[in-house]
Amino acid sequence: MRSTDELKCLFDEAIAGHRRSLGRLLTVVERGGQAAAAVNDMAHAVGGNGHVIGITGAPGSGKSTVTGQMLRLLVAAGAKPAVLAVDPSSPLTGGAILGDRLRMDDGPDSFIRSMATRGQSGGLAVAVPAAVRLFDACGYNPIIIETVGVGQVEVDITGAADTCLVVVAPGWGDAVQANKAGLLEVADVFVVNKSDTPGAKDVRRDLEFMLDLGHVSGHEVRRGSRPNIVNTIGISGVGIDEVLAEAAKHLERLASDGQLADRRKRRIAIEIRSHLQQQLAETVDALIEGPVGGAHIDQVANGSMRPSEAVQALYSGLDDGGCL
Amino acid sequence: MRSTDELKCLFDEAIAGHRRSLGRLLTVVERGGQAAAAVNDMAHAVGGNGHVIGITGAPGSGKSTVTGQMLRLLVAAGAKPAVLAVDPSSPLTGGAILGDRLRMDDGPDSFIRSMATRGQSGGLAVAVPAAVRLFDACGYNPIIIETVGVGQVEVDITGAADTCLVVVAPGWGDAVQANKAGLLEVADVFVVNKSDTPGAKDVRRDLEFMLDLGHVSGHEVRRGSRPNIVNTIGISGVGIDEVLAEAAKHLERLASDGQLADRRKRRIAIEIRSHLQQQLAETVDALIEGPVGGAHIDQVANGSMRPSEAVQALYSGLDDGGCL
Numbered sequence: 001m002r003s004t005d006e007l008k009c010l011f012d013e014a015i016a017g018h019r020r021s022l023g024r025l026l027t028v029v030e031r032g033g034q035a036a037a038a039v040n041d042m043a044h045a046v047g048g049n050g051h052v053i054g055i056t057g058a059p060g061s062g063k064s065t066v067t068g069q070m071l072r073l074l075v076a077a078g079a080k081p082a083v084l085a086v087d088p089s090s091p092l093t094g095g096a097i098l099g100d101r102l103r104m105d106d107g108p109d110s111f112i113r114s115m116a117t118r119g120q121s122g123g124l125a126v127a128v129p130a131a132v133r134l135f136d137a138c139g140y141n142p143i144i145i146e147t148v149g150v151g152q153v154e155v156d157i158t159g160a161a162d163t164c165l166v167v168v169a170p171g172w173g174d175a176v177q178a179n180k181a182g183l184l185e186v187a188d189v190f191v192v193n194k195s196d197t198p199g200a201k202d203v204r205r206d207l208e209f210m211l212d213l214g215h216v217s218g219h220e221v222r223r224g225s226r227p228n229i230v231n232t233i234g235i236s237g238v239g240i241d242e243v244l245a246e247a248a249k250h251l252e253r254l255a256s257d258g259q260l261a262d263r264r265k266r267r268i269a270i271e272i273r274s275h276l277q278q279q280l281a282e283t284v285d286a287l288i289e290g291p292v293g294g295a296h297i298d299q300v301a302n303g304s305m306r307p308s309e310a311v312q313a314l315y316s317g318l319d320d321g322g323c324l
Numbered sequence: 325m326r327s328t329d330e331l332k333c334l335f336d337e338a339i340a341g342h343r344r345s346l347g348r349l350l351t352v353v354e355r356g357g358q359a360a361a362a363v364n365d366m367a368h369a370v371g372g373n374g375h376v377i378g379i380t381g382a383p384g385s386g387k388s389t390v391t392g393q394m395l396r397l398l399v400a401a402g403a404k405p406a407v408l409a410v411d412p413s414s415p416l417t418g419g420a421i422l423g424d425r426l427r428m429d430d431g432p433d434s435f436i437r438s439m440a441t442r443g444q445s446g447g448l449a450v451a452v453p454a455a456v457r458l459f460d461a462c463g464y465n466p467i468i469i470e471t472v473g474v475g476q477v478e479v480d481i482t483g484a485a486d487t488c489l490v491v492v493a494p495g496w497g498d499a500v501q502a503n504k505a506g507l508l509e510v511a512d513v514f515v516v517n518k519s520d521t522p523g524a525k526d527v528r529r530d531l532e533f534m535l536d537l538g539h540v541s542g543h544e545v546r547r548g549s550r551p552n553i554v555n556t557i558g559i560s561g562v563g564i565d566e567v568l569a570e571a572a573k574h575l576e577r578l579a580s581d582g583q584l585a586d587r588r589k590r591r592i593a594i595e596i597r598s599h600l601q602q603q604l605a606e607t608v609d610a611l612i613e614g615p616v617g618g619a620h621i622d623q624v625a626n627g628s629m630r631p632s633e634a635v636q637a638l639y640s641g642l643d644d645g646g647c648l
Contacts, residue, residue, distance in 0.1 A: 037632040040631055040632065041630040041632050044624070044627070044630060044631055045627075045630070261625070264625060269613075269617070269621050272612060272621065273608055275631075276612075276639055277601075279639055280642075281601060284600045284604065287600075288596060288597050289593075297596065300592050301585070301588060301589045301592055303369075306369070307361070307364055307365060307595065307599075310596055311599040311603075314596065315599075315600055315603055318600075
């Protein structure tokens with residue numbers, strides 16, 4: 001582990017624009033633990049006001065292509081965007097991802113970083129907010145978080161952004177399926193990608209129909225207003241300017257009606273919860289794998305204790321034993 | 325919520341072979357809470373010694389087809405199998421699943437049940453062991469747990485079975501990707517499905533190569549012996565008898581070398597851990613959403629408190645406040 005002085009030195013360099021130092025700090029953040037918490041605190045002290053954009057959607061919907069095109073346009077417009085590509089479960093989509101990443105521009109005016117921690121979704125829930133804060137402190141704006149999978153972790157991560165883009169496309173991952181997966185209710189802007197392919201019209205119609213019917217459960221309550229829908233053709237860049245314009249418009253609306261502060265507090269709440277859950281998970285693991293846990297497991301296995309009794313005994317023992 | 329008497333009545337009926345009562349109890353178990361814990365305790369008291377088989381693999385590998393064929397052969401051989409199809413994240417694969425389920429035999433000699441709790445992977449980690457115990461108490465054997473996704477929850481669920489089958493097939497989800505996703509290290513038997521398609525030979529060769537090299541991280545330590553590989557063509561049923569034979573052989577080996585008891589204790593440990601984590605998650609949520617959590621979040625948001633300070637203050641407050 002690096003000393004606090006070393007971390008501070010790397011941090012000062014990163015703030016001053018040294019890309020390698022930023023890269024090293026992102027690795028520190030990804031590994032977690034006390035060093036990661038120290039870096040997170042440093043970035044928090046510097047602050048920043050970057051627009052955090054989440055982008056999610058089904059595998060095959062073309063999220064990465066859309067993200068790459070957004071990056072290109074942003075750089076051309078003089079912005080300094082960062083992309084954090086998050087892959088919580090390292091799922092079997094892995095093969096395609098590297099290729100997509102390589103196709104993205106990663107020039108001096110942007111920063112692209114992939115994060116994957118196999119079997120450690122709790123780790124990602126802690127690492128992503130810290131990485132975002134680090135990009136923010138270094139002046140990157142917007143900060144785009146692209147999630148690869150479609151599980152709850154992804155929905156949580158994307159839902160904690162200022163603006164959440166949900167990409168849908170014909171086929172696997174159409175609107176109905178996206179709704180089932182809980183993706184629609186976190187959307188602030190919908191992107192109907194591959195809009196030149198058969199079925200794209202249907203996807204858009206389904207989406208509007210579901211919004212009309214209020215079928216996107218919880219959306220009105222959680223996100224405030226009906227999301228706009230943008231048609232894109234990721235591969236040729238059609239519609240990407242409109243996606244960026246919609247995202248900017250959304251940020252303006254949030255800022256003007258006071259919602260932006262609420263969203264950012266909610267992001268902090270999710271971050272703190274993730275830290276607490278991670279620490280508690282370690283406590284529980286130590287208890288279960290220790291002699292007390294072992295004795296209870298033996299008794300459940302030989303039938304002399306009910307499962308619910310073992311759970312309650314261990315739960316009430318969590319604070320007695322000075323575990324917390 | 326149903327009363328304990330009602331649950332006991334349903335339970336007695338389920339044990340006696342009433343399918344609708346079993347179905348209702350599975351719903352109780354799926355919903356969680358005290359009623360689920362009561363049913364789990366009842367099933368634990370009755371016990372059972374069914375063979376728990378986990379089956380997992382990439383989307384598109386043909387897991388469901390293989391499972392359906394296994395079910396058919398088992399029923400034909402006079403067994404009374406149950407299938408629990410688990411979909412932790414309700415991912416965007418959803419569309420295909422219902423169709424697969426419908427194609428499975430669900431006659432009087434078998435029981436098929438799907439379980440999905442969107443956004444509640446913790447809920448599934450608790451519900452699945454209870455459902456398995458319920459099937460076991462009702463005399464179903466084997467009990468096949470089929471997971472749909474490829475995330476950590478799926479690996480955990482499948483890894484807690486007596487015997488774990490991992491299905492690989494050419495294309496998306498080949499052997500290298502499956503290894504990355506942590507699927508290989510939980511395998512007791514590999515099924516190379518779609519073995520009549522181009523690329524199947526490569527998948528098998530890659531698999532054997534990785535096993536030769538010891539590249540399947542942790543496998544020797546965790547699972548004890550090199551898994552056998554079976555070629556199948558799920559759609560026509562080729563090789564399914566061999567899959568069942570390998571699964572039975574694996575169970576025999578576990579029983580004869582004393583590993584079966586260890587695996588079942590490990591399953592109980594995972595179950596108890598999931599219960600504890602679920603209860604702690606509720607405690608943490610209440611704290612974060614309460615006034616104390618809110619005050620800390622405000623301070624982090626306005627810059628007057630570091631994130632790590634807020635985490636530590638709330639963590640040490642978890643037992644002070646009588647939360648546990």
